[in-house]
Amino acid sequence: MFQKFSTARFSYLHMKYLFFSWLAVFVGSWIVYVEYSTYTELCRGHDCKNSICDKYRKGVIDGTACSSLCEKETLYLGKCFTAKPNSQVYSGNWGDLQGVIKCQMEEAPHYDLGGEMEPRKEAAPVAFNKPTKGTSVEKFREMIISHLKAKVGDQANLADLGTQVLSFTDSNKDGHISLPEARSTWALLQLNEFLLALVLQERDHTPKLLGFCGDLYMMEKVPYSPLYGISLPWIIELWIPAGLRRSMEQWFTPSWPHKAKIAIGLLELVEDIFHGTYGSFLMCDVRTTTFGYNERHDFKVVDARYIIPEATFQERIRQQRCDVDEDCLYGTDCLTSCDLTKHRCTPEVTRPNLAKVCDTLKNYILRGAPSDLSDELEKQLYACMALKGLAEQMEIEHSLILNNLKTLLWKKISHTKDS
Template sequence: MRLQRRQLIKAAILLFILVIVVYVFYHGPRKILRIPERCTDEQSYEMLQHLCDLYSRNKVDGNLCPSLCQKSTLKYKSCLYFGRGKKVLLFELTDDDVIFKSKHSELDNYYHIVFQVEQDGKTVTQVPDPEMFLDMVYNTMSLAFDVDREDDRTEMVKKMWTKEVQSVDAMTVAEKESLWSLLQQDEYLLMKYFDDRHLPKIFGSCGHFYAMEYVPTGALLNPSIFSLKENLDAAPWLNRARLALGFLDLIANLDTGYGQVMHLCDVKNDNFGVRHDFSVVAIDVDMAFLEKHMQGTLKQPNCTTNEECDFFDCLGNCDFEVKQCLRHRKDNNLQAVCRKIFMARHGLPGLLRYPPHEISEEVEKLLTECVAPSDVKQLATETEVYKKLYQLLSDSLNKQLS
């Protein structure tokens, strides 16, 4: 009896360790462990104090600088992530949680608009005049997006800055310096320029940091293995079907909502937020590329296999005759979501796990078809698998609600 009990205990411990290993492999260690030497309150306070020092010396500006540095209405709560070029903090702003982030912790890590030159043996500080600054902003925007040459450059500055702009002539050096640092951050560019429901809303900025809407991944998409409640909440098919439709709506918006297809190349649960209405938000768009940039990213030389042309979750093709990667993506956003979100992977169940018995075979068939290798020549929303999957989930949802 004692031997059997010891064997059962050992088996339970081994099973627990196996679950932890699989979970960490799938979600990353930061989901379970906070790494203090890279993400501490002390480090965060020091960084924020330096930011407020810059503000007090008129080196930076932004609509949220007074709230952060004077009124204390923008309140620090915790450090979420330091590393890989990101500084991500959780703040409270008028009773709502927001994300406060920057690509770099220090302003000096960005290119400055203020520079010093030697003239006649003296060091002279130079600042771009209003016309040059307008050109700098326009050129940045035109490289990132399909900006019309006839667009009003001043209106573009007003759109991208977080404070009211009467004229560029009236902007201070601190305002220009701060805006210029923000325009060097791809996430800020996308979210501020498009101001789209499938991207977090930008609330404002201070210096090179900006505050954006906090949309957590949530238990439905990413339940903790330590929480029975979260796993029970994530179990019902009704909510998971709603969330899957939310992903399909996101995919449709990625196809048509930005003037050209936007490709998500880092597709995992942690990179999506879920609102109360089950709409899905792309909360991490560091690896999001509009079509014209995607082609440049994929077209790399010297390949001997298709896999060498993959860019994370955006799959590529190799032209074996010339041994170069082709410019166009082999798969699409729908296929990436099917692979990484809907289907089971690494031993963990996917979002569309255990559908109702009457549609289980059809769901499995559509997901298998979705992830099948193919050279996609049409938008994801134009494919038969997208239409069938959307209709199947909608019908199932309606039946559950009736």
Template sequence: CDQYKKGIISGSTCKDLCEERSLLFQHCLSSSPTQQVYSGLWRETEVIIKCGIEEALKADSHPDSVPRRDMVLFDKPTRGTSMDEFKEMLLNFLKSNLGDQPSLAALVSRIIAMADVNRDGKVSLAEAKSIWALLQLNEFLLMLSLHEKEHTSKLLGHCGDLYVTEKIPHTSLYGVDVPPFLQSLLPSIVHQIIHQWFAPAWPRRAKIAIGLLEFVEEIFHGTYGNFYICETSFKNVGYNDKYDFKMVNLRKVATEMTIRGFLKGRHCEQNVDCTYGKDCMATCDKLLKQCKSDMVQPNLAKVCGLLQDYLLYGAPLELKEELQKQLRTCMTLSGLASQMEVHHSLVLNNLKTLLWKKISNTKYS
């Protein structure tokens, strides 16, 4: 608010946050010093408030480095930058992060429209600095890139590099999660029983799973390039009250460009040395002792591993055997480019069709 009052930053929620006090912080939801996430109320609606601090995947490798809030300088673009220069800046930034996609010009227009808070057709320096700072945050960039199919949280507004998103009611595939302090104490079989006990009815799980498969489809050669889920866990995926799938944590998703940059020239002895995030593993060329850019396991295979427990429990008997067979086939998919395209689409569509046939024309669809 101090920076807003000085005219350094701007945004659609600044007035509500700093003057009218209608955007309220409630509880801190993050235990990481590098990530500030709060539940909040905005005009009587429950929201999530996130403050841009430091990237999850970068920060995780240096747990001791506690970032300082004042490190965000809002120093770009500089005074005197023309509108055309700013558009060029945005386009080059998107190219380096998402690859040279034909659709980037449309994304630039969307960013400009979002930056123009007062809708006067111009972007002020404060508006430009705020949107530029936001774009440096991986999650914000992904939210913009993956908004079309509504599998991510809706972006509701921003102020400087703070942004507000809708609250996803269920932040785990199972609808309930074992409290952190109990997780290490309970054996995995107990976790499984708790999950099964509280999980939605099977047809609802099938609907959520179809949404998750659609998300995998969307991020594989989507409008803005290729994306990888780098921590495939039921805790990063959830759903809303209509049982529509929602990706809860986009911080665990990376663009192909990011991963390529990470792998380029990286020394390795074995595949595990070429791991980005938790489970985005590429192959190691053992002769050259360098990482290659082929993923060992594609998104789809990892997601099917997640869906195996989720869908087989309580599945209709007439479907169970076929479902198990298809999930097994899916889990053996390799990330090698040669077998990607056709095979993947086939496996994915077969799974979606199998599930959809079972729940279409019922109250669950």
């Protein structure tokens, strides 16, 4: 009897072991297959490089990085970070420089509220066909000014920004602007991230542009991202409970004084793009993954695709048909209301940049805050999160809360080495 029980028990355990071994192999194979399939679908850097270099060799485009990318091969694409097939993102190495390479692979020209709020590139072979052959530098300047006006509105100092763009266009600094150089600049000007880098080039919030070829460009590397937490492969994210994920996010943060310095940088970005030198910009994705910081704990924008000119946003959102307010959402954070009499979205966002930023900063900056500061800091953050709209009467309150938060944090760290 005992022998029969042992044999049956062994048989059961053996079958259980075989089942779980098979399951482990199946799941492992599925993960590898999914990751490989996802990688091959998303990561098309080889195609992107070939397309860019083909146009460079044919004399269609030119830029500071073209020769290194296509001839000397001293600039190359590394690890793939692509999340969308039409916007390729890779780590990049260029001699001693490390950065992030971004390459556009968009095709059909149309407006998509769920994607970039800008026209996608025209399909080959007519890509990079502007400006046309025979266009003078003065005519190109007019094209630039007209485009910038459509993007950021009729600002008094657009001419200065146009001059900066022309200076940038002369990539080899020979005092002349070639047609391939002009076509590369025109393609880059269509991108929100490039436009923001131009507007904020005298500030340190956006990574520096290291080089470009056509609309492929390399930005300065931001070593620490997301703003807090840890970046994990999506397949692992699926298995981590939300509560554990929130706890993990707090494990991977700098010391509180460093967090305060980073937070001040984010607040300064809000200040710079709210009625700034070239109009207002809207932050339409305020998740922690879009921000980071460097070794000195200086705040940096990692992904600026969803920081868009308010004028551009309002023009596009008015054209959006809607039945409920949720139809009027761009990115993850720019929501307007639906006018049910016209079934069109209204142009004014329901929450300003500052309120969304304070929402993101709340858990980050309150955790570990000095006891003599935490109550007042929490009070200011909740007042900030309660801000609504961008109406004229809100501007004084907006500025007051922003200055109060910056002052509160700065007083606490200004006397330390962390400042």
